[in-house]
Amino acid sequence: MDTILGPLYYAVSWIIVQFHSFYSLMFDKNSGWAWGLSIVSLVVLIRICLIPLFVKQIKATRNMQALQPKMKAIQERYKSDRQRQSEEMMKLYKETGTNPLSSCLPILAQSPFFISLYQVLNHIAQGKTVGVIDQSLLDSARKAHIFGAPLSAKFMDNASKVEHLGATLTDVRVVTVIMIVLMSLSQFYTQRQLMTKNVDLSVKTPFMQQQKMLMYVFPIMFAVFGINFPVGVLVYWLTTNVWTMGQQMYVIRRNPTPGSLAYTQRQERLKAKGKLKEDPAEIAAKEAVEAARAARQQPKRQPKSKRQAAGQAGKTPAGRTRASSGNGAKESEDGKPQQGGGSSRGAKSGQRKGGPQRPKHPSSKK
Numbered sequence: 001m002d003t004i005l006g007p008l009y010y011a012v013s014w015i016i017v018q019f020h021s022f023y024s025l026m027f028d029k030n031s032g033w034a035w036g037l038s039i040v041s042l043v044v045l046i047r048i049c050l051i052p053l054f055v056k057q058i059k060a061t062r063n064m065q066a067l068q069p070k071m072k073a074i075q076e077r078y079k080s081d082r083q084r085q086s087e088e089m090m091k092l093y094k095e096t097g098t099n100p101l102s103s104c105l106p107i108l109a110q111s112p113f114f115i116s117l118y119q120v121l122n123h124i125a126q127g128k129t130v131g132v133i134d135q136s137l138l139d140s141a142r143k144a145h146i147f148g149a150p151l152s153a154k155f156m157d158n159a160s161k162v163e164h165l166g167a168t169l170t171d172v173r174v175v176t177v178i179m180i181v182l183m184s185l186s187q188f189y190t191q192r193q194l195m196t197k198n199v200d201l202s203v204k205t206p207f208m209q210q211q212k213m214l215m216y217v218f219p220i221m222f223a224v225f226g227i228n229f230p231v232g233v234l235v236y237w238l239t240t241n242v243w244t245m246g247q248q249m250y251v252i253r254r255n256p257t258p259g260s261l262a263y264t265q266r267q268e269r270l271k272a273k274g275k276l277k278e279d280p281a282e283i284a285a286k287e288a289v290e291a292a293r294a295a296r297q298q299p300k301r302q303p304k305s306k307r308q309a310a311g312q313a314g315k316t317p318a319g320r321t322r323a324s325s326g327n328g329a330k331e332s333e334d335g336k337p338q339q340g341g342g343s344s345r346g347a348k349s350g351q352r353k354g355g356p357q358r359p360k361h362p363s364s365k366k
Contacts, residue, residue: 005112012042012113014131016042016133020034032145043239058251067098124138149167150166153172153176153230153231155227155228157169180223182241183238186244188215197265253266
């Protein structure tokens with residue numbers, strides 16, 4: 001391992017020494033501030049260099065989102081055959097040039113630097129020179145403490161070793177536990193933010209399952225392996241987690257994935273500010289609906305006087321008969337039914353206007 005990563009040991013140690021020389025102008029060269037800020041600056045420098053990979057990661061995420069409808073169709077078609085479903089998914093990734101593991105590129109790219117920094121600090125803890133760190137710089141780094149814990153100390157170190165570094169076991173374990181907890185929480189929040197805000201949850205894909213798995217696996221990994229990391233490595237990893245969290249929050253707010261919760265929230269913010277430009281097709285559709293609504297004829301509203309006159313005309317005058325419902329019979333004023341067709345000609349029970357009553361027919365039995 002030392003042979004393969006030997007050049008990186010020199011690169012990492014040289015970068016740390018250069019930052020240490022700069023911060024020694026403001027702080028004591030043997031202080032934790034000078035060495036701690038050197039490690040933080042190393043993280044910032046590495047992450048700036050990884051921005052192109054981060055952009056590639058964002059593009060890969062967009063491609064995965066564009067494939068969601070096709071993925072859903074494959075899931076529906078082969079929902080009873082998991083093996084065939086996986087084969088079709090892999091075929092789709094190959095045809096479109098999409099790699100579902102692209103989200104891990106920044107982490108994989110950091111791994112050599114992380115291992116190199118771990119080995120540099122491990123050499124310092126063992127009192128060995130490494131890279132460009134000579135004996136004088138080695139003695140200075142061993143004296144550096146962050147909140148009472150030496151940079152090269154670990155949670156699992158014994159009391160005699162910690163005392164040899166000029167600290168107490170309690171200080172080392174308290175500082176390392178706090179850093180491990182902060183590392184785990186920051187990593188969990190970063191992955192959870194990605195899953196809940198920047199992913200279209202309407203379709204379940206292997207990409208989503210991968211992200212969900214990472215949301216729980218990484219915090220556990222930090223908690224398990226963190227107890228074997230030197231304090232300086234914990235500073236490095238906590239800084240990179242915070243950087244990732246802030247970088248992702250910025251991207252999700254400014255350039256969210258279409259169909260996600262963050263995208264809906266961004267659209268609402270733009271609408272509230274009047275900056276959202278609607279799709280021309282949607283605008284044309286709205287105008288067509290409004291035109292059809294305006295062209296539709298509405299019944300004219302009659303004046304109140306005409307409505308009252310129509311209501312009076314429809315009322316039955318007092319002292320006259322009124323029609324019963326449906327059988328053509330009439331009722332007189334005293335409530336007895338009378339015969340008549342249902343037309344106005346039979347209003348007075350067979351009487352003719354201006355003449356004597358017609359005699360009843362013999363067949364009539366009334």
